[in-house]
Amino acid sequence: MGQFKVNRFVSPLLAIRQAMRQACLNVGRDPGSVQLVAVSKTHPAEMVDQVAIAGHSLFGENRVQEAREKMARVQQPGLQWHLIGPLQRNKVKWAVQLFQMIQSVDSVELAQEINRRMPEDRIMPVLLQVNVGGEKQKSGLHPVDLPKVAREVAQLPHLSLQGLMTVPPFTEDPQQSRPFFQTLAELARSTHAMAIPGVSMDTLSMGMSHDFEVAIEEGATLVRIGSSLFGRRDG
Ligand SMILES: *Cc1c(COP(=O)(O)O)cnc(C)c1O
Numbered sequence: 218m219g220q221f222k223v224n225r226f227v228s229p230l231l232a233i234r235q236a237m238r239q240a241c242l243n244v245g246r247d248p249g250s251v252q253l254v255a256v257s258k259t260h261p262a263e264m265v266d267q268v269a270i271a272g273h274s275l276f277g278e279n280r281v282q283e284a285r286e287k288m289a290r291v292q293q294p295g296l297q298w299h300l301i302g303p304l305q306r307n308k309v310k311w312a313v314q315l316f317q318m319i320q321s322v323d324s325v326e327l328a329q330e331i332n333r334r335m336p337e338d339r340i341m342p343v344l345l346q347v348n349v350g351g352e353k354q355k356s357g358l359h360p361v362d363l364p365k366v367a368r369e370v371a372q373l374p375h376l377s378l379q380g381l382m383t384v385p386p387f388t389e390d391p392q393q394s395r396p397f398f399q400t401l402a403e404l405a406r407s408t409h410a411m412a413i414p415g416v417s418m419d420t421l422s423m424g425m426s427h428d429f430e431v432a433i434e435e436g437a438t439l440v441r442i443g444s445s446l447f448g449r450r451d452g
Pocket residue numbers: 256258279301302384425426427441442443444445
Protein backbone atom coordinates (compact mmCIF):
# COMPACT_ATOMS: atom_id res chain seq x y z
CA MET A 218 0.00 0.00 0.00
CA GLY A 219 1.23 3.48 -0.82
CA GLN A 220 1.85 6.03 1.85
CA PHE A 221 -1.22 8.19 2.47
CA LYS A 222 -0.13 11.80 2.60
CA VAL A 223 -2.18 14.18 4.66
CA ASN A 224 -2.83 17.53 3.02
CA ARG A 225 -1.87 20.03 5.72
CA PHE A 226 -4.11 22.76 4.31
CA VAL A 227 -7.43 20.94 4.67
CA SER A 228 -7.81 21.68 8.35
CA PRO A 229 -6.94 25.44 8.26
CA LEU A 230 -9.16 25.85 5.20
CA LEU A 231 -12.08 24.24 7.01
CA ALA A 232 -11.45 26.37 10.10
CA ILE A 233 -11.33 29.59 8.08
CA ARG A 234 -14.48 28.70 6.14
CA GLN A 235 -16.27 27.86 9.36
CA ALA A 236 -15.22 31.18 10.94
CA MET A 237 -16.33 33.06 7.79
CA ARG A 238 -19.68 31.30 7.94
CA GLN A 239 -20.13 32.10 11.63
CA ALA A 240 -19.31 35.78 11.03
CA CYS A 241 -22.01 35.86 8.34
CA LEU A 242 -24.54 34.23 10.64
CA ASN A 243 -23.67 36.74 13.41
CA VAL A 244 -25.12 39.51 11.30
CA GLY A 245 -27.70 37.62 9.25
CA ARG A 246 -25.70 37.53 6.03
CA ASP A 247 -25.81 34.72 3.47
CA PRO A 248 -22.58 32.68 3.95
CA GLY A 249 -22.39 32.37 0.18
CA SER A 250 -21.90 36.13 -0.15
CA VAL A 251 -18.25 36.12 1.01
CA GLN A 252 -15.29 34.64 -0.84
CA LEU A 253 -11.86 33.77 0.46
CA VAL A 254 -8.78 35.07 -1.36
CA ALA A 255 -5.87 32.86 -0.28
CA VAL A 256 -2.86 35.17 -0.14
CA SER A 257 0.11 33.09 -1.27
CA LYS A 258 2.75 35.84 -1.36
CA THR A 259 6.23 34.63 -0.29
CA HIS A 260 5.04 31.00 -0.41
CA PRO A 261 6.11 28.61 -3.18
CA ALA A 262 4.07 27.17 -6.05
CA GLU A 263 4.04 23.75 -4.36
CA MET A 264 2.01 25.22 -1.49
CA VAL A 265 -0.44 26.82 -3.91
CA ASP A 266 -0.89 23.41 -5.52
CA GLN A 267 -1.56 21.82 -2.14
CA VAL A 268 -4.16 24.44 -1.26
CA ALA A 269 -5.75 23.93 -4.67
CA ILE A 270 -5.85 20.15 -4.11
CA ALA A 271 -7.50 20.84 -0.73
CA GLY A 272 -10.29 22.46 -2.70
CA HIS A 273 -9.55 26.16 -3.03
CA SER A 274 -9.07 28.03 -6.29
CA LEU A 275 -8.87 31.81 -5.66
CA PHE A 276 -5.45 33.25 -4.80
CA GLY A 277 -3.99 36.69 -4.16
CA GLU A 278 -0.49 37.97 -4.83
CA ASN A 279 0.98 41.38 -4.10
CA ARG A 280 3.95 41.45 -6.49
CA VAL A 281 3.73 40.98 -10.24
CA GLN A 282 7.21 39.52 -10.71
CA GLU A 283 6.83 36.99 -7.89
CA ALA A 284 3.37 36.04 -9.15
CA ARG A 285 4.64 35.57 -12.67
CA GLU A 286 7.36 33.14 -11.62
CA LYS A 287 5.04 31.26 -9.27
CA MET A 288 2.15 30.90 -11.71
CA ALA A 289 4.50 29.40 -14.28
CA ARG A 290 5.30 26.63 -11.79
CA VAL A 291 1.82 25.95 -10.42
CA GLN A 292 0.46 22.69 -11.83
CA GLN A 293 -3.18 22.67 -10.75
CA PRO A 294 -5.41 23.98 -13.55
CA GLY A 295 -8.22 26.50 -13.36
CA LEU A 296 -6.94 28.77 -10.59
CA GLN A 297 -7.95 32.41 -10.35
CA TRP A 298 -5.57 35.17 -9.28
CA HIS A 299 -6.14 38.65 -7.88
CA LEU A 300 -3.47 41.33 -7.66
CA ILE A 301 -3.67 42.90 -4.18
CA GLY A 302 -0.45 44.94 -4.06
CA PRO A 303 0.92 48.14 -5.58
CA LEU A 304 1.25 48.04 -9.36
CA GLN A 305 4.05 49.91 -11.10
CA ARG A 306 3.48 51.24 -14.57
CA ASN A 307 6.14 49.06 -16.15
CA LYS A 308 4.53 45.89 -14.74
CA VAL A 309 1.03 46.57 -16.09
CA LYS A 310 1.59 44.65 -19.31
CA TRP A 311 2.34 41.52 -17.26
CA ALA A 312 -0.39 42.14 -14.69
CA VAL A 313 -3.15 42.20 -17.31
CA GLN A 314 -2.05 38.79 -18.56
CA LEU A 315 -1.69 37.16 -15.16
CA PHE A 316 -4.62 38.38 -13.09
CA GLN A 317 -8.40 38.04 -13.30
CA MET A 318 -8.91 41.04 -11.01
CA ILE A 319 -6.76 44.00 -9.97
CA GLN A 320 -7.82 45.06 -6.46
CA SER A 321 -5.20 47.75 -6.01
CA VAL A 322 -6.04 50.52 -8.49
CA ASP A 323 -5.28 53.79 -6.74
CA SER A 324 -4.99 56.41 -9.47
CA VAL A 325 -6.57 57.44 -12.75
CA GLU A 326 -3.13 57.18 -14.40
CA LEU A 327 -2.78 53.53 -13.38
CA ALA A 328 -6.33 52.77 -14.54
CA GLN A 329 -5.56 54.39 -17.91
CA GLU A 330 -2.41 52.32 -18.29
CA ILE A 331 -4.32 49.10 -17.53
CA ASN A 332 -6.93 50.15 -20.09
CA ARG A 333 -4.21 50.79 -22.68
CA ARG A 334 -2.54 47.42 -22.09
CA MET A 335 -5.66 45.26 -22.14
CA PRO A 336 -6.24 42.99 -25.15
CA GLU A 337 -9.00 44.31 -27.43
CA ASP A 338 -11.40 41.51 -26.43
CA ARG A 339 -10.99 41.65 -22.65
CA ILE A 340 -12.32 43.68 -19.75
CA MET A 341 -10.44 43.75 -16.42
CA PRO A 342 -12.52 43.76 -13.23
CA VAL A 343 -10.94 46.27 -10.83
CA LEU A 344 -11.39 47.59 -7.32
CA LEU A 345 -10.30 51.03 -6.15
CA GLN A 346 -8.00 50.82 -3.16
CA VAL A 347 -8.84 53.43 -0.53
CA ASN A 348 -6.50 54.51 2.25
CA VAL A 349 -9.14 54.77 4.97
CA GLY A 350 -6.60 55.20 7.78
CA GLY A 351 -4.84 58.08 6.04
CA GLU A 352 -1.44 56.52 6.78
CA LYS A 353 1.35 58.19 4.82
CA GLN A 354 3.21 54.98 4.00
CA LYS A 355 0.15 53.12 2.70
CA SER A 356 -1.10 53.11 -0.86
CA GLY A 357 -4.66 53.89 -1.75
CA LEU A 358 -6.79 56.85 -2.73
CA HIS A 359 -7.72 59.53 -0.28
CA PRO A 360 -11.49 59.09 0.32
CA VAL A 361 -12.08 62.67 -0.88
CA ASP A 362 -10.77 61.75 -4.34
CA LEU A 363 -12.93 58.64 -4.71
CA PRO A 364 -15.94 60.19 -6.53
CA LYS A 365 -13.76 61.86 -9.16
CA VAL A 366 -11.59 58.78 -9.73
CA ALA A 367 -14.65 56.49 -9.92
CA ARG A 368 -16.16 58.73 -12.62
CA GLU A 369 -12.97 58.72 -14.67
CA VAL A 370 -12.36 54.97 -14.33
CA ALA A 371 -15.94 54.39 -15.48
CA GLN A 372 -14.99 56.00 -18.81
CA LEU A 373 -12.35 53.37 -19.58
CA PRO A 374 -13.79 50.68 -21.87
CA HIS A 375 -11.44 47.86 -20.80
CA LEU A 376 -12.02 48.26 -17.07
CA SER A 377 -15.04 47.22 -15.03
CA LEU A 378 -15.16 48.97 -11.67
CA GLN A 379 -16.75 46.55 -9.22
CA GLY A 380 -16.04 47.92 -5.76
CA LEU A 381 -13.49 48.98 -3.17
CA MET A 382 -10.53 47.51 -1.28
CA THR A 383 -8.71 48.65 1.84
CA VAL A 384 -5.92 47.74 4.24
CA PRO A 385 -6.61 49.54 7.54
CA PRO A 386 -3.87 50.45 10.04
CA PHE A 387 -2.63 47.33 11.80
CA THR A 388 -3.76 46.84 15.39
CA GLU A 389 -3.58 43.81 17.65
CA ASP A 390 -7.25 44.14 18.53
CA PRO A 391 -9.43 43.32 15.51
CA GLN A 392 -12.25 45.47 16.92
CA GLN A 393 -10.06 48.50 16.24
CA SER A 394 -10.35 47.75 12.51
CA ARG A 395 -14.15 48.00 12.65
CA PRO A 396 -14.51 51.78 12.13
CA PHE A 397 -12.26 51.56 9.06
CA PHE A 398 -14.34 48.75 7.58
CA GLN A 399 -17.48 50.80 8.30
CA THR A 400 -15.90 53.73 6.50
CA LEU A 401 -15.16 51.62 3.41
CA ALA A 402 -18.72 50.25 3.37
CA GLU A 403 -20.07 53.79 3.68
CA LEU A 404 -17.84 54.98 0.82
CA ALA A 405 -19.16 52.12 -1.32
CA ARG A 406 -22.74 53.16 -0.51
CA SER A 407 -22.12 56.81 -1.38
CA THR A 408 -20.31 55.86 -4.61
CA HIS A 409 -23.16 53.50 -5.52
CA ALA A 410 -25.59 56.36 -4.92
CA MET A 411 -23.82 58.37 -7.63
CA ALA A 412 -25.32 55.87 -10.10
CA ILE A 413 -22.38 56.02 -12.49
CA PRO A 414 -23.23 53.97 -15.59
CA GLY A 415 -21.30 50.68 -15.70
CA VAL A 416 -20.02 51.00 -12.13
CA SER A 417 -20.98 48.50 -9.45
CA MET A 418 -20.01 48.76 -5.78
CA ASP A 419 -20.95 45.15 -4.96
CA THR A 420 -17.44 44.00 -4.05
CA LEU A 421 -15.83 45.02 -0.76
CA SER A 422 -12.38 43.54 -0.25
CA MET A 423 -11.45 43.97 3.41
CA GLY A 424 -10.22 41.85 6.28
CA MET A 425 -7.06 39.78 6.72
CA SER A 426 -6.05 36.90 9.01
CA HIS A 427 -6.46 38.82 12.24
CA ASP A 428 -9.62 40.81 11.50
CA PHE A 429 -11.62 39.09 8.72
CA GLU A 430 -14.53 38.22 10.97
CA VAL A 431 -15.05 41.87 11.89
CA ALA A 432 -14.73 42.77 8.19
CA ILE A 433 -17.43 40.26 7.28
CA GLU A 434 -19.71 41.67 9.97
CA GLU A 435 -19.24 45.07 8.30
CA GLY A 436 -20.01 43.81 4.79
CA ALA A 437 -16.83 42.33 3.25
CA THR A 438 -17.47 40.19 0.17
CA LEU A 439 -13.79 39.26 -0.29
CA VAL A 440 -11.45 38.52 2.62
CA ARG A 441 -7.71 38.25 1.93
CA ILE A 442 -6.11 35.66 4.18
CA GLY A 443 -2.44 34.70 4.16
CA SER A 444 -0.81 33.68 7.41
CA SER A 445 -3.69 31.78 9.01
CA LEU A 446 -3.78 29.53 5.97
CA PHE A 447 -0.18 29.27 4.77
CA GLY A 448 1.57 29.90 8.08
CA ARG A 449 4.01 32.61 8.96
CA ARG A 450 5.90 34.48 6.27
CA ASP A 451 9.65 34.79 6.58
CA GLY A 452 9.89 37.63 4.10
C1 LIG B 1 -0.27 40.07 2.88
C2 LIG B 1 -1.58 40.68 2.58
C3 LIG B 1 -2.76 40.10 3.09
C4 LIG B 1 -2.79 38.87 3.97
O1 LIG B 1 -2.31 39.16 5.24
P1 LIG B 1 -2.36 38.08 6.46
O2 LIG B 1 -2.27 38.91 7.66
O3 LIG B 1 -1.19 37.18 6.26
O4 LIG B 1 -3.64 37.35 6.34
C5 LIG B 1 -3.96 40.71 2.77
N1 LIG B 1 -4.00 41.83 1.99
C6 LIG B 1 -2.90 42.39 1.48
C7 LIG B 1 -3.03 43.61 0.63
C8 LIG B 1 -1.65 41.84 1.76
O5 LIG B 1 -0.55 42.44 1.26
